[in-house]
Amino acid sequence: MPFSHRIQAVEGSKSVGLASLVGKLKSEGHDIIGLHVGEPDFPPPQEVIEATQKALSDLQVRYSLVPGIPELREAIADRFSSRSGKKVNLENILVSNGSKQILYNIFQCFIHEGDEVIIPAPYWVTFPESIKLAGGTPVIVKSRDDLGLDLEAIEEAITPKTKMILFNTPNNPSSAVYAKEDLLKVGELAKKHDLLVVSDEAYESLVFEPNVHTSIASLSDDLFQRTITVQTLSKSHCLTGYRVGYMIAPTKFIEPVNKLQSHLNGNVCTFAQYGALKALTMDQTYFEDMVATMVKRKDLAYGLTKEIFKCHEPQGAFYLFPSLDGYEDRFKTCNEAAEFILKEAKVALLPGSAFGIDGYLRISFASHEDVLTEALGRIKEALK
Ligand SMILES: Cc1ncc(COP(=O)(O)O)c(C=O)c1O
Numbered sequence: 001m002p003f004s005h006r007i008q009a010v011e012g013s014k015s016v017g018l019a020s021l022v023g024k025l026k027s028e029g030h031d032i033i034g035l036h037v038g039e040p041d042f043p044p045p046q047e048v049i050e051a052t053q054k055a056l057s058d059l060q061v062r063y064s065l066v067p068g069i070p071e072l073r074e075a076i077a078d079r080f081s082s083r084s085g086k087k088v089n090l091e092n093i094l095v096s097n098g099s100k101q102i103l104y105n106i107f108q109c110f111i112h113e114g115d116e117v118i119i120p121a122p123y124w125v126t127f128p129e130s131i132k133l134a135g136g137t138p139v140i141v142k143s144r145d146d147l148g149l150d151l152e153a154i155e156e157a158i159t160p161k162t163k164m165i166l167f168n169t170p171n172n173p174s175s176a177v178y179a180k181e182d183l184l185k186v187g188e189l190a191k192k193h194d195l196l197v198v199s200d201e202a203y204e205s206l207v208f209e210p211n212v213h214t215s216i217a218s219l220s221d222d223l224f225q226r227t228i229t230v231q232t233l234s235k236s237h238c239l240t241g242y243r244v245g246y247m248i249a250p251t252k253f254i255e256p257v258n259k260l261q262s263h264l265n266g267n268v269c270t271f272a273q274y275g276a277l278k279a280l281t282m283d284q285t286y287f288e289d290m291v292a293t294m295v296k297r298k299d300l301a302y303g304l305t306k307e308i309f310k311c312h313e314p315q316g317a318f319y320l321f322p323s324l325d326g327y328e329d330r331f332k333t334c335n336e337a338a339e340f341i342l343k344e345a346k347v348a349l350l351p352g353s354a355f356g357i358d359g360y361l362r363i364s365f366a367s368h369e370d371v372l373t374e375a376l377g378r379i380k381e382a383l384k
Contacts, residue, residue, distance in 0.1 A: 010129045014354035022348045033375040035363045036348040038172065039240040040318070042293075044279065045286045048239070052275030064270040066262045067254065068095025068246070072273050075280040080231070080248050083204070086218035094254050095268050096261060099202055099232040099245030100126055105264065106228055106247065107134035109256040110196060115163035120149055121356035122321070124168050124200065128356070136163070140356050147174040147312060147321070149182045151189070158193050165190060168200040169214075170207055170316025173355045173362035177211040177315040180219070187216060187223045197227040202245075203317040205236035205287065208295055211315040217248065228253055235317075237279040237287060244268055244276040294318055294365070297372060301365040304376040308383060309361070318366040321352070324359050327383070334358050345382035347375045 018036050025032050067073065073090035081087045096102040103126065111117065113135040119127050121140045128138035141157045144150045154165070165186060169178040190197050199216045207213045217227040232245035247257065267273075279287075298314050305311050309322030324337055331337040334351035338361060341347050352360030365372055 006133055009132050013125055013129075015125055015350060018348060018350060030346060032342070032346050032348055033367075033371060033378070034348045035365075035367065035372075035375050036350050037364050037366060040235060040238050040290060040294075040366050041368065042238045042290050044238045044242075044275070045282070047282050048237070048275050048279045051278030052242075052271055055271035055274035060271045060274055062270060064267045064273065066267055067258050068093065068268060069270070069273045069277070072244075072277045072280070073246075075277055076231075076246050076248070079280055080215070080229070084215040084218040086215065086224060088248055091251050092248055092254065093246055094249075094257055094261070095244060095246045095273065097243040097245070097265055097268055098234060099200060099230045100130075101243075101265065102230050102245050102247045102257075103127075103198070103200065104130050104133065105257050105260050106198060106230070107131055107136060109260055110253075111136040111163060114161060116159060116161040117164045117166050118154055118157050118162060119166050119356075120154065122147070122171065122174050122352060122360070123166075123356050124172050124202075125354055127166055127168075127200075131166070137161075142357065143174070143176075147171070147176040149178055149186065151182060151185045154186070155189055158189065158195075162193060162195060164196040164198055166198040166200070168202065170201075170203040172203065172317055173319050173350070173352070173360075174312070174321045175314030175317045175319045176312070177207055177213055180212075180214040183214055183216045184219055187219055190226055191222055195226070197223065198230065199227060200230045202230070202232050203235055204231060206291055206294060206318060207316040208298060208314065213316065225250055233276050233279055237276070238290070239276060239279060242269075242272040242276055244272060297365045297367070297369060300369055301363070301372045301376065304373065304380075305363065308376070308380050314365075318364055320363040320365060321360050322363065324361065330383075334360055337361060341379055341382060345375075345378040347378055 073093040076093045077088045111134040115136045116139045117131045117136050118139050131138045141153045204213045217224045217229045229248040234240040305320050310325045311322035338351040350362040
């Protein structure tokens with residue numbers, strides 16, 4: 001049976017694909033270390049598990065409101081208001097099945113067939129495919145060599161068909177945290193060309209000093225009126241499997257997405273939302289300690305990686321993004337390098353090509369220090 005043109009035009013997620021290959025190799029007895037993972041290795045705190053169990057016992061197992069339970073939307077609004085300085089309330093929040101789905105919903109609601117969406121590369125793997133599923137055309141703009149936004153190149157890429165600028169800060173895979181000055185310039189471009197801005201901030205809580213995360217929506221009223229901010233509890237609160245992500249936007253943008261969601265997924269799993277509510281309202285020390293641990297891991301992994309590759313120090317998230325400069329004679333592409341490392345060092349990592357940029361590798365440091373030391377030691381040995 002022929003598949004739809006829509007799905008034929010889309011590539012499968014390379015990170016999900018690698019995860020299943022690694023699972024298969026491990027089940028066959030291969031000693032693979034997975035530094036390809038995009039989730040914290042911390043479990044959710046016990047309070048969150050108990051709140052979820054209690055919600056189940058209390059029979060929070062029915063349909064609930066499409067945009068999310070009001071208490072959760074309120075807690076999200078409070079968190080965003082206090083962290084960004086931009087006051088929002090529950091009407092500005094819509095909860096969905098992870099930020100992956102909220103992004104899909106947004107593109108379905110705002111992109112007309114043939115609209116162009118500017119995406120700085122490297123970008124999160126799902127962006128171009130999700131845009132294509134909405135009938136849009138991803139326009140990829142390479143970032144500067146220091147992996148910050150190339151504003152001139154972004155402006156040059158704007159055409160009469162451009163509808164939206166979509167970016168992700170702190171960035172997966174580069175771990176760059178976009179500077180406030182650059183975001184202000186993005187805002188000027190958006191205003192000048194009347195564009196919508198979608199800011200994916202999945203890693204907003206994972207930022208390493210002296211870097212500071214800026215939500216572009218908080219920079220001016222004009223920017224708030226043209227921006228949709230996307231965040232998630234997946235990384236900040238170790239809840240990847242709960243599937244709780246959300247958008248923050250003016251109500252004029254919430255309404256169409258709510259309409260779509262009412263026909264698509266209805267509500268996010270009701271008892272998972274109560275667990276998420278607990279995660280946001282409990283004492284945050286557990287999550288702050290996780291960030292402190294990530295800083296230690298970043299220092300260790302960055303130090304070891306610099307001995308092998310040229311690499312910028314991560315500013316946020318939990319990835320190293322070393323370049324393959326100096327290895328051109330050994331590997332024609334970064335795919336070849338990643339395959340070699342998987343085969344010879346038995347370490348799984350992702351090639352930069354999965355994120356729209358060749359010549360780089362993405363190494364996750366969301367693993368225990370001993371695992372990082374062993375894995376990076378193996379890579380060093382294999383590349384000697
Ligand atoms: C940049 C970015 N955005 C969104 C997501 C999706 O997160 P979730 O759907 O779990 O909220 C991820 C997950 O890896 C990500 O890295």
